[in-house]
Ligand SMILES: Cc1cc2nc3c(=O)[nH]c(=O)nc-3n(C[C@H](O)[C@H](O)[C@H](O)COP(=O)(O)OP(=O)(O)OC[C@H]3O[C@@H](n4cnc5c(N)ncnc54)[C@H](O)[C@@H]3O)c2cc1C
């Protein structure tokens with residue numbers, strides 16, 4: 001029986017443990033922060049739970065158009081999405097729910113792993129040569145685990161700036177947000193990547209004044225430019241301030257507030273600052289130097305498409321590899337590693353089939369070939385963009401911001417990419433993802449019935465418009 005030792009209990013680690021156990025390995029997983037990793041305890045799950053409340057607030061805020069009338073009850077709750085309409089958020093209750101849900105999900109994962117006979121070691125692990133993992137427990141005792149196969153899945157942590165030290169009270173990373181019991185009066189979010197944009201959108205919806213400090217020309221520089229423009233327009237309409245081409249040089253505490261100084265000398269004041277300036281892979285102090293595992297200049301572990309490192313028998317998965325920092329990708333890399341290591345059939349990781357979503361309001365979901373690749377002339381395509389405001393269901397629901405974009409191969413009509421900007425775009429992207437993975441043509445995608453009226457009708461309609469040879473925008 002192969003002895004498999006997994007370092008890290010996030011999606012990269014725990015999904016691998018399930019597969020390794022299913023394939024007959026003797027599996028030990030070392031983790032000291034609780035199962036689920038930052039995905040469950042501080043990242044994906046808590047942020048999306050908070051955003052669930054923000055979504056309700058957004059809908060309430062925009063419900064007047066649908067004839068909904070709300071009346072102030074004057075109960076004095078902290079934080080107000082719209083004081084004139086009497087809708088408020090009790091952030092202490094929201095965050096208590098967030099933390100409770102995360103803890104329970106972690107417990108569910110623990111139970112599942114134990115049920116699959118995975119041995120859990122509560123400790124911090126490091127490699128001691130390619131065949132030994134040393135786990136150090138909180139009391140300092142050490143256990144040496146012999147391994148035929150090792151998976152490193154240690155994740156990443158928030159990047160800090162030397163000139164912006166996190167204090168957990170006013171200068172925060174995303175890990176600190178769930179300790180807040182009152183809405184910040186004025187939140188300055190530094191960094192307009194996915195993390196910054198999601199929290200800016202959420203806190204604005206919860207009723208907080210938000211300033212987004214963006215070092216780039218636009219928010220979400222890594223995402224579809226048309227989608228980012230929709231989001232910027234929505235932010236502007238809602239009164240969320242975006243300071244573009246503004247790089248934070250320092251963040252300092254000033255009494256009960258914070259001062260963000262930009263590189264051009266301007267100062268932005270607020271009650272709190274959220275630093276969302278990226279992540280650092282957790283690859284130090286792991287004993288990697290006792291093996292042939294290589295890291296790149298960012299500190300990420302170098303892996304191939306079946307998650308092999310440069311050291312025989314040692315695999316790596318998830319954020320510590322820097323391949324694509326998503327929970328879904330971490331989990332897939334972890335599973336692929338175990339299929340490969342334990343001799344099962346394995347398909348190498350294919351990033352073109354990965355769906356991802358930015359959980360702003362509206363959401364932005366993407367899959368496959370990107371507009372940037374098309375504009376750079378890397379892929380010849382036909383494409384269509386259908387604005388959401390032409391969709392009957394969207395009109396009924398009062399949704400006018402967003403679009404559906406589909407790319408197909410010029411000659412064959414095979415679907416190779418798509419973007420959906422809409423409420424619940426995370427759900428709507430699936431038919432496009434399925435079409436890509438199954439190599440369906442636009443004619444096949446449009447041949448299925450969609451419900452009338454529905455937002456998914458726009459996906460079928462987009463595919464229908466791509467029948468033939470014209471590019472329609
Ligand atoms: C705010 C935020 C929101 C996000 N939202 C989404 C989303 O909506 N969808 C999505 O797909 N992705 C999202 N992500 C990304 C996602 O959280 C990560 O890609 C995912 O957590 C990576 O999983 P992982 O297993 O590689 O690492 P992690 O989840 O970080 O887990 C790594 C684990 O390894 C442990 N560890 C580290 N070193 C050691 C050691 N030496 N010994 C033992 N254990 C160790 C850590 O304690 C940790 O528990 C979000 C990220 C952030 C920051």
Ligand SMILES: NC(=O)c1ccc[n+]([C@@H]2O[C@H](COP(=O)([O-])OP(=O)(O)OC[C@H]3O[C@@H](n4cnc5c(N)ncnc54)[C@H](O)[C@@H]3O)[C@@H](O)[C@H]2O)c1
Pocket residue numbers: 190191192193194195196198213214215216221222246247248249276277278279324325326356357358359
């Ligand atoms: N919904 C999701 O799936 C989700 C949510 C959050 C994060 N993530 C994952 O995590 C990854 C990292 O996202 P992220 O947003 O945390 O990091 P990021 O590196 O993508 O973005 C950080 C941004 O901060 C900017 N920045 C850096 N220093 C700055 C400064 N001094 N002043 C102003 N801006 C500055 C950078 O230019 C960059 O645009 C994403 O690529 C994504 O894969 C996913």
